[in-house]
Amino acid sequence: MSDFNRTDFTNSSTFILLGIPGLEAAYIWISIPFCAMYTIAMLGNFTIVFIVKREPSLHEPMFYFLSMLAVTDLVMSTSTIPKMLSIFWFNSREISFSACLTQMYFVHSFSAMESGILVAMAFDRYVAICHPLRHSMILKNSVVAKIGLAVVLHSGILTLPYPLLARQWPYCRTNIIPHSYCRHMPVVKLAxxxxxxxxxxGLFDLFSEIGMDVVFITVSYTLILRAIFRLPTKDARLKTFGTCISHLCAISALYIPDFFSSLTQRFGHNVPRHLLILIVNVYLLVPPVLHPIIYGARTKQIRGRLLQLFTHKET
Structure with missing residues (x-):
């Protein structure tokens, strides 16, 4: 291959994001639900953070972790959706190599953080149900802060090799990414x-982070269910299990779309590429949209405080 055709992407070069190849004619229609979901995600998660910060009665481990989850959702969706919408609306496909690597890092690291926070929330539920009298002693504010810091550092450090490895490869085939944002494998496949x-x-990171998180959550809920079934009455069992419903819904909102997306990408060879890319893009918005709805509807403290805010505004 000649030097003219070879592109050295280590020197202020750009990639071209195609968006969703094959659906260009429908970009305006596709952008409407994406923009609506992004708006709902931003308003919902910002409201969660605002309410937890303003309401002293919500200054508890579960709500601290919920605030961390909301911030993670805000950053993760904001790192991808605005660029995606600019492709749909303005055909703004170019992205610099450094910006692409930065977006790659944010997407993968905050996705891992989201999973890690769900593990921390599972631990909180385990302590609250299995050791209720020691909950405040075990999960003190300093411990919650350390858990949060550990989740951030663990996810951030393990994701760091993604852009570092991607930066070192020579890119000479093409600078066109058949996607709407910079994911690890679609980028390095251009090398x-x-x-x-x-x-x-990538496989090691998947199993060491998401895989281990699923194991920890499974162990936590095995112990929780064992403790629930030991309760004397059916009402007590249902009431105790009800405190876990929101968290279980949040887990489902993250892992089920992720699992479905991974399966379709690896085994959906007969599925059109534009449908696969659309599924991956929707996955980015499902957890950020559903998490505030789930916790707003299922958590009476947040629901009550939200109603109180609207009532005060009306009066």
Whole structure:
């Protein structure tokens, strides 16, 4: 390949994001639900953070973790959706190599943080149900802060090799990414080099973060269910289990779309590419949209405070 055709992307170069190839004619219609979902996600998660911050009675471990989840959802959706909408509305497809790597890092690190926070929330539910008298002693504010810091550092450090490895590969095939944002594998597949290290590290990161998080959540809820079934009455069992419903819904909102997206990408060979990309894009917005709705509807403290705010405004 000639030097003219070879593109050195390590020097102020750009990638071209195609958006959703094959659905260009429908971009305006596609952008409407995406914009609506992004608006709902922003308003909902900001409201969660605002209410928890303003209401002293919500200054408890569960709501601290919920605020962290809301901030994670805000950052994760904001790192991708505005650029996606600019492609749909203004055909703004260019993204610099550095911005692409930054977006890649934010998407993968905050996705891992979201999973880690759900593990922390599962631990909170375990302590609250299995050791209720020691809950305030075990999950003090300092412990909650340390858990939050551990989740951030763990996710941030394990995701760091993604952009570092991607930066070192030579890119000479094309700068066109058949996607609407910079994901790890779609980017490194453009490299004209052996990317086995990036591929293997991606699998290692998947199993060491998401895989282990699922194991910890499963163990936590196994112990929780065992404690619930030991309660003397059916009403007590239902009431105690009811405190876990919101968290279980949040877990489902994250892992079920992720699981479905991973399966369709790996085994959906007969599925059109534009449908696969659309599914991945929708997955980015499902958890940020559903989490505030789930906790707003299921958590009476948040629901009550929200109604109180609107009532005061009306009066």
């Amino acid at each position: 004209c080099a052996d990317i086995s290290i990036s591929s293997y590290y």
